[in-house]
Amino acid sequence: MDAYDVMVIGGGPAGYVAAIRAAQLGFRVACVDAFERGGKASLGGTCLNVGCIPSKAMLDSSERFEMIQHDAAEHGIQVDGARVDLGKMLGRKEGVVDKLTGGIAYLFKKNKVTSFHGLGRLVRQDEGGWVVAVSENGGAGTEVVARHVIVATGSSPRELPLAPFGGHVVENSGALAFEQVPGKLGIIGAGVIGVELGSVWRRLGAQVTILEALPGFLMAADEAVSKEALKQFQKQGLEFHFGVNISAVEQDDSGVTVTYTEKEQEITARFDKLIVSIGRVPNTAGLGAEAVGLELDERGFVKVDGHYRTNLPGVYAVGDVIGGAMLAHKAEEEGVALAEMLAGQAGHVNYDVIPWVIYTSPEIAWAGLTEKQAKEKGHSVKAGQFPFSANGRALGHGDPRGFVKVVADADTDKILGVHMVGPNVSELIGETVAIMEFGGSAEDLARTVHAHPTLSEVVKEAALAADKRALHM
Template identity: 45%
Template structure:
C-alpha cells in the first residue's frame, strides 16, 4: 500500500543524476528554471560510482604497479613490489566520494532540489516517485529523462558471486589469479588489461573477428601487442556457451573454431554491452515512442515525440558515452529555455583507456572516402617524439585525415600514451573548422606529446621536419 502521496508542481524535473542528468539540472537552473532532480541511487550515476571514474582509478593503479616493476631500462630496480588491494579499493572509494559529494554541492549551490526515489510516468506531465512505502507526485512543465544504462545479462551467465559485471569487477576484494572476460569491447579490454597488470591470468573471449572491432586495425594491433606482453590470451570468433560454478571458481565453456573449449577461472567478467534503463519508467503512460531496443526517439534538441519531454544519454540512439550525455544535457536544458541549441556530434571523441590508450574524433580515412572526400593523411609516430622517448613509451602514432583541396581537418586517430588528453585539441580543431596548416602553425611547447599534432599536420602538408618525407 502506498501512503503519504502528495503532488508538487515544478518547472523542470530531471530523472537520473548521472553525468547527463546532473549537468542538465545545473544548466537548467542557471537558465532560471525551478529544477528537481530524482535518482534512486547515488548522485553521479554509473559513471562516477561504478563506471568511468573507479575504473580509471583502477587502471591508473595498475599502471603504477607495472611501472614499479618494469623500469630497469631507466636504471630503477624495485624489489618485492606488492599490492594491498583493500587499501587500493579504499583509495578508489575516496576518489569516487570526492566527486559524488562535489556533485551534491554543485546541485545545492544551483538551488536544485534533490529527491531520492524511483520515478515512473503516470501522465504525460506527471510522474510518481516511490520512496519505499511512501510516494510523491511531481507535475512538471518539462522533463528530462537521463536514466542511463545497465550491463546486459546473458541468460546462460546469470549474475552471481563468480559471474560478475563491470560493477562486480570494480568491487572485488582481491586480485584474482585467473579471470575470463566475455566481450572484447572497451570495457572488457580496459578491465582485463588492468587486472592483467596486477598479475591476473586473463583470457578474453570475443565473438567478432577482433577485439575493439569499432577501432582501426593498426590501433588495435598495438593494444594486442601490449596485452600479449601482459600474458593475456585472446580468442576471437569465440562464442561463450555457459558456465559451471563451484565454491572457489568457475568453468567457462565456449565454442572456438567449431570446437568446444573450457576455461577455469576464479571469476568470469561479462562485458557484452549495456541496455537502456527505460523498462521501468512507464513510458507508455506518457505516450513516449521508443525503438525496438528500448531507446527513446529524439530530435536534434533531444525532444521526444511528447511536448515538454526530453531524453539524453545512454537511453537515446548514438554512442553510450558519458561526455555525450553531458553535452546532450546542456542542449536539452537550453532548448527548454527557448534557445536555438541543437546537437552536433562532429567533434565528439571516443576514448579507450587501454594500454596504450586509443582515441578518435571525426572521420576515419575510410569513412571520409565513403562520404566522397578526397583526402590527404598525415601520420606521425610516437617513436620520433622527444617526450615519448623520455617517457620510455614510444609505441603509437597520430593520424590526421584532411580534405585534399584545402587541408580541412576531417578526423583524427591517436594510439599511444596520453591519447585521451591529446584528442581534445583535435576535437576543437574540427569544431572550429581548422586546417592542417592552422595546426602546423600553432606553436607547441617542446618537449611534449602535444607536438605530435603539429608534426602530423606537417606530414599532411608534405613538409615534415622530424621524419623523412
Template identity: 45%
Template sequence: MKYDVIVIGSGPGGYIAAVRASQLGKKAAIIEKYATLGGTCLNVGCIPSKALLDSSHHYYDAVKHFEEHGILVDKPKIDFPKMVERKAKVVEQTTGGIKYLMDKNKIDVYEGLGSFVDATHVKVTKNDGTDETIEGTDIIIATGSKPSTLPFITLDKERIITSTEALKLPEIPKHLLVIGGGVIGLELGSVYKRLGADVSVIEYMDKIVPGMDTDVSKELQKVLKKQGVKFFTSHGVSSVERKGDEVTVKATNKKGVEVEFKGDYCLVSVGRRAYTDGLGLENVGIKVNERGQVEINDHLQTNVSNIYAIGDVVKGAMLAHKAEEEGVVAAEIIAGQKPHIDYNLIPGIVYTWPEVAAVGKTEQDLKDAGVEYKAGKFSMRALGRSRASGDIDGFVKVLADKNTDEVLGVHIVGARAADLIMEAAVAMEYRASAEDLARICHGHPTYSEAVKEAAKSAWDGMPLNA
C-alpha cells in the first residue's frame, strides 16, 4: 500500500499529525506497536495521572476542607480499586476517541512495530510475527519517549518503579520514596500523599522543578511541605536496593554525609529518554544526537529530507502539547504550507494543587541574557475569589522588559494556573505590554484578576488590591 504520509507512533504528536495531513488532502497511515492508540500521554501519562490527581483531590478535600465549608460527613473511605478502575475507564474513553478520529479522517491504522526499510518504505512487524511493508512519500517519526533511570538502579517494576507502574499500583504505599523532584515525581507523589502515604522526595538539584522560576520552586515546595510531603534537595542518590517489601535508598547530601531512606515503594522519576528502539534509523542513515534524540532542522526534517520527526523523540520540552504543535507543523509543511511554532511560548504546567504554570522567560533566563527587566507579583491570598474557594496559596508573577514594557514571562502558582497561563501565552503571542494586560477588564471575582494585578505591578508598581 502506498501513502502520501506515514506516521510512526500514535501519541499526541503522531495522531494529530495524521489528522492534519488527512485534513489537507493527504492519504495517511499511522503505525502503533501497542493495542491502543494515544501513546504514553493517553495510556500511561497525562490522562491517567490527571484522573488519579482529580480523584485524590476530591478525597483530600473531603477529609481536610469540607468541614470548614459547613459540610459534615463521616470520615471518607478510599476504595482504591474503584479509583483505579475509574482511571482505566477515562483512558479507555480517551483512546477510543482517537480511534474514532482515525476512522472519521479515513486514516489507516497498522498495529505493530514500524521500522525503516529505506527512506520511503516502512516494515510493520505484527504481534503474531508476520510483517507487512508499506510505502510513504513522506514519513513522520513520532515514537515518543520512555522513562529514564540511573545506571545503578534495577527497576523491578514492582517495588522499584517508574511512572508507568505508579499509575497502576495494587495498593496505596505506606511510604513512597520519590527520586527526582520534577513534574512527574511531584504529581504522582501528590496523588499518594493525599491518599495517606508518607512521601519523601529526593532531588539532586538544590530546588524542585529546577527548570522553573526560582520563586515558583520555593512557593511550590513550601505549599507541598505544608501538605506533608518531605523534601531532601541537594541529595545525590548512590544506591537503591530492595529486600522483600522494603526499598532502601542511599544518598549523599551537600555536606558529604550519607543519608538512608526506607520505604515500601520507590518511584524513579529522573526524566525520560527518546525512544527509537527497533526503528531502524541506521537503515536510512538518520542522525541522532548524543542524547539519542533524532536530529532535525527548523522545518522538523531529519537529514533525510522526506523524513520528519516530532515530539519527545526530538530536542525540546517533553510535553504533549509541544508534540501536538509539531505534528500540525510537520503535516502543514508536507502539504506545502508555511506554518510557524514559537517554542518560547509553549507553557509548562505542573498539575499539583495548587497548580503551577509558566510561559516565557524566568528571571534567571533574563539575568543570564543581560536583559533589563521589571517584575510584578500579586498574591492569590488577596483575591476575593481565592478567599471564597479557600485556595489562597500561590501568586502570579509577570516579567516585563524594563524599557519597552513587553511581557517576557509569566509564572503562576495557584488554583487553575493551568488554565490561567493561556491568557499570558495569548498576550505574549501578540507581544502585549504589561500595561496592555493591566488595562484589560477582568471579571470579578475570578482567579484571573491576579494576572491583571501582577501585570499592573510590573507596569507601574501599583497594584490596586495589595
C-alpha cells in the first residue's frame, strides 16, 4: 500500500492548490480527482473546466462581438456584416481550458504530486494514518494510506425539483455548450452565474428572461451598486422578474414552458432553453462520510473548526464542500492556509475582505461591508462615491458607466468596504483589498499616488469623496 504524508481528495481550486503548497513544504503528496471533460481526466474542478474559466472566455468573446456591432462606429471604425461563428468561439473556449488544466498537470509533475484519476473514499484509520480507496478509471482501484487527508470535493449545481437537468433544461456547463444561439432563453436565478450567462447569450442574439425568487436584484451587494447594475442590464435588453414563484416546468422536443406567479398573477412563458442557476450543493456522495463517521451539517457540508479540522483526527476539509463563499479564490486561500498549518506555520484566511466579482458589462466588484451592513454593526459611517463619467481614461475608452464607492468608519477613518460597478473593476478591487487587509484608512487610499490617466483614479477620488474633498467633481 502506497503511503503519503498528505492525500487530497478533489482536484479543483482548493484541492490542487493545497496539494502543490503541501508539496512545496516538503510533504509527500497525492491527489485523486474524478473530473472528466471530453472523456478524459481533467484537473481543475468545476472552475477551470466548466465554470470560471470557460465562462470568462465566452464573456470576452461575446463582448468583442457586441463592441464591433454597437461601439466600433463611435471610434470611427466601420464594420459591416459581422457574424458569429459559434463553433469557433466554443473551440477557442475549450482551447483556453485545455491550456490551464494541462498546466495543473504540469505543476503536479514539477512538484512531484502523485495524481490519481478516479474517486477517493475514506475507508478506515490504522496505525499509518487514513486508508483511502482510490477507484481509478472505473476499475477496482487500490488503497493508499496518508497521515493527513484533505477533503476538497467541491460542489455541484443545485437542481430545481420541478426542473431536473436534462434535455432543454441545463446548468452552467450545458449553458456554455449550446450548439446554436437560443432564440428565447430563460434563466431561473439572478445571481452571479445567471447574469453572466444571460449576458453571454444576449450579446450573441438571444432574447433573455431572468426569473428570481428574491424581491430584489443582487441583494448581497451595496444597494447603490445593485441599483445601477440593474439599470444597465435592463438597458441592454435583459428582462428581469423578481419575487416570482415557479409552479411548473414542462419540456417537450422543441423547448420548455415555465409557469410562475408574479405579483399574484400567473404567467406562462415559453423558452428554447432554460438555465437553472439557484445555488450549489456540496459533493459528499461517495466520500464514505457515513461509514467512517465524518460529520456533516444539516445542509450536507463537511463541518470544520477554525483550522479546517473535521471531527475525525487527521481529516481536514476546505473549499466549497465546507460552505461559505463559493468562490475559487476563497477555496485556493483555504488550501494554502491548511497546507501551511500542517507544516506548523500560521496559515490564515481573512474572510472579512474576500473580493466578490461579477464579470458582466459593466463589471461589479466589492469587498467588505455594505453601507447598510456597516450601520447595522454599529459603525458611524461616512461614504464617498465617484463616477467613471468624470474619469479621462473611462471616457477615452468609451465606457463611462458606473462608479466606485468607499465606505469608512467616520470616527477612525478605517475602510469598512469598497463597492464598484464599471469598467475593469474586477482588477481595481485588488488594490482596495490590500489596503483593507492591513487595516488601512480612506486617507491612506486617498494619499496613494495613482497614475494618470487610469481608471484607478476613480478609486482615489472615491476615497477623497468620503471626506467631501474629491478633486474632479
